[in-house]
Amino acid sequence: MINWLFIFVPLTVVLEHVVPMAYTWIFFMACLAILPIAHLIVESTEHISVHTGDAIGGLLNATFGNAPELIIAMVALRAGLFDMVRASLIGAILANLLLALGIAFLLGGLRYHNQEYNPAASRLYSTMMLTAVISLVVPSTFNRFFAAQAAPRQEELLNLGMALVLLIAYALYLLFMLKTHPEFFSSAVASAEDEEHHSGAAQWSIPKAAGCLVLASVLAAWMSEILVGAAEGTGKALGMSQTFIGIVFLAIVGGAAESGSAIAMARKNKMDLTVGIALGSCIQIALFVAPVLVLASYVVAPHPLELSFGRAELGAMFLAILIGAMVSGDGRSNWYKGVQLTTVYVILAFLFYFMPETAPQ
């Protein structure tokens, strides 16, 4: 039923050719157009992973799960919109950790009095997130305080070193999750398979699934191109900063497919899946998408991307993780926990909306 949104793909293209100056319209139509494409990417990955067996399937899901975010960020990277790229990373983490999980807890809690899930897994996700934030803090601190005295070479080394550390941590995390301790995440995986197998739809063949994946990725890149192209103009028209557009709009659009399924699972009382999707997605962004963008920037971007976030961004992420860990640490949820997470998201969005673009961070 999300598929009727595909109508926005041609509409966006037509609009962009006919009235190229209608930035705001183009931007929001491209946002709508990306939603079904992102959904298609996620869906075809899942169909492929059914054919490949558990381990490789898990790997595929973990790697392509954030393909929409990655594609949008890559396009913005090529266009040299570094602030927007950094903002979309932070925004994706906030959107998954606070908004998606918050709405899922809220809507799930309105239907079920109390909901339960595995606290050990959510604790693991929290520590992973904190590790990731620490490794993002280090280059940012360095850039802000010490960059002037250090040779540029050192700065780059630190940046690359951190990207590598994150990727190694991610590889070991996959090993832990898929090979040595799958029982840690088992109820989530089991029900996910379940969901897939009995969701009524027939399995796609590999050629069909692969074809859809390639097609959807090309479409996503195309729409992202239009989206990013219109972003700056939209920001000016609506009085919003590049950072705000990246943190709120790009992040929500990029993660909409996954957020949608996290919320849907909560309505079915499958909280392990909800938590797994929302927090797992955060981890992929911090440990996989971010370092991949750093490495990719050496190839596609005008100059290397540095993971140097401002004070407000790091603070927001740190507080989000802290409250996420506190709220989800006991393996139980109710509607009010959803309100808490959503409230924090709204408060942080407020901050980024009012923050002047030229602020000293």
Add this chain to the structure above:
Amino acid sequence: MINWLFIFVPLTVVLEHVVPMAYTWIFFMACLAILPIAHLIVESTEHISVHTGDAIGGLLNATFGNAPELIIAMVALRAGLFDMVRASLIGAILANLLLALGIAFLLGGLRYHNQEYNPAASRLYSTMMLTAVISLVVPSTFNRFFAAQAAPRQEELLNLGMALVLLIAYALYLLFMLKTHPEFFSSAVASAEDEEHHSGAAQWSIPKAAGCLVLASVLAAWMSEILVGAAEGTGKALGMSQTFIGIVFLAIVGGAAESGSAIAMARKNKMDLTVGIALGSCIQIALFVAPVLVLASYVVAPHPLELSFGRAELGAMFLAILIGAMVSGDGRSNWYKGVQLTTVYVILAFLFYFMPETAPQ
């Protein structure tokens, strides 16, 4: 037995008229005079709430529980002592979270080897507090870093927006606590009723309770007027800053009634009540008293109150919440936990004592 302190009400008034320059004496006598008044406010609210049924009674208790703090802050607000108002808010949170809970754990632990309470409720309180701190951090950050570049209109909007978000979160919290999930807090509520009903004293009639409430509130306002009037002079005489007086003296005086009952309950091994009173009080201050003061400042104060706290204040509150959450997160207490909380309070009081008034925060 606290009632003999009422003698300080006339004494303070007399002293203020006879020796209006004896600031320090007036200040400390007014402190003593407010203690029984605050106790009377809390007591009459409870007597009224017995007549009104559970839901409205809970609402009344939650709203009037911090009436003494609110009255003192309101008087200081009208006098334009904004630093003192802000300091008394922070101080009230520190006093409840660290000092009252710490002394309760310590004295309770000296009598009972281990004491237990419901960890789910204390976890909820912690996340509420963190939400509140986040919403206090945002306007403060904004004021400190971005205010120069932003239009004053934006600053005010942000300030009002945050006050509104806090009040909505508080309303939903009352809904959660009183309507949808009362079992979460049940042992606390049950024993509280218990306590009330069997405490030997006869119930007051509504007219008597309401009369006492009005009388006590008027007295409280009068004494607060004297207290606040003498505060500045006392600070100068003792070499203490406005901030220190607000954070330590006003906060302890304003919360003394509730702190006293939290400690008394711990001595009776009713830890759920202890935790409910001490942490519940913190939440009311952060989510109810603070935004109400912001809104009230548009009416009673010379210019609007902004919730812009300094670095030291925010840091102190953040660390207090973190250690409070860690210490109370497992639902068990012993005397040493009390020592830990009290130690942190002493350390923070040290900091505020030595902090120069003109410090760049």
Add this chain to the structure above:
Amino acid sequence: MINWLFIFVPLTVVLEHVVPMAYTWIFFMACLAILPIAHLIVESTEHISVHTGDAIGGLLNATFGNAPELIIAMVALRAGLFDMVRASLIGAILANLLLALGIAFLLGGLRYHNQEYNPAASRLYSTMMLTAVISLVVPSTFNRFFAAQAAPRQEELLNLGMALVLLIAYALYLLFMLKTHPEFFSSAVASAEDEEHHSGAAQWSIPKAAGCLVLASVLAAWMSEILVGAAEGTGKALGMSQTFIGIVFLAIVGGAAESGSAIAMARKNKMDLTVGIALGSCIQIALFVAPVLVLASYVVAPHPLELSFGRAELGAMFLAILIGAMVSGDGRSNWYKGVQLTTVYVILAFLFYFMPETAPQ
């Protein structure tokens, strides 16, 4: 088997006399020479404590457990290398909390699928650590922000006051651990005794143990003298700052004996002991070694030591405690938790390596 490293004691002395300029060689040989000496100090303390009964034995262990760190820091203090002393304190905490515990979790987890320990004890350690960090933050903040406006006398008072608060908290912690709530730590203590009694070796007599302790302490002081003397030259030769040498090398060397036994216990699946040694050691450093150094500085150092840490040091310690608390809070460990802790250590070591010495902190 560690005893063959004693060969490095004479080697270091000879080298220092023959080629006094070979700083780097001398430094690393002195590092190796200290390892068996530190081990001997720990061992003889344990043998003495067998003769003295539980309470005094526990006290002895708790006091002499960090003797190597204390001796090295004392020597550096006398030489006026204040940055190195402060760095070695931070480094010792990081090394115990992240590196020793991380490697223990990792190696233990490679042998055992899941390992369990008492979460209540690890929670207590975490709150102790946070208390300690708060009391280190306060004088540091004061020095950084307010020192200019405050009288030097005030600064000194605050510094001494904090040292006293820490020592009192430590004394009460010993009382709690050894007298009132030993069952909290019981499994750890029981197995430790066990380990000692049945480790095959005969008990040493008091004279032998005391003699060894004195001899080892003298040797440790001698080697530390050489170590510290060569540290500056080594730093220049290898392009490392005083801070980095203190945080990484001195800290690892000083804590090697204990780290070694923490790891060995994990390999034997005695996780309570592992956690007790690693986290207990952190607490001793923060609550005992640090304030003792402050007090000692009035006697042995050119001017009083102030516990004023830079932004990066405090941030590193704060994040380390937060992640340590999150990781160890549920009483279960596996290899991936070890990877997480070790990763954070590596990231922080990166930061301190690249941090310019003259940085504004």
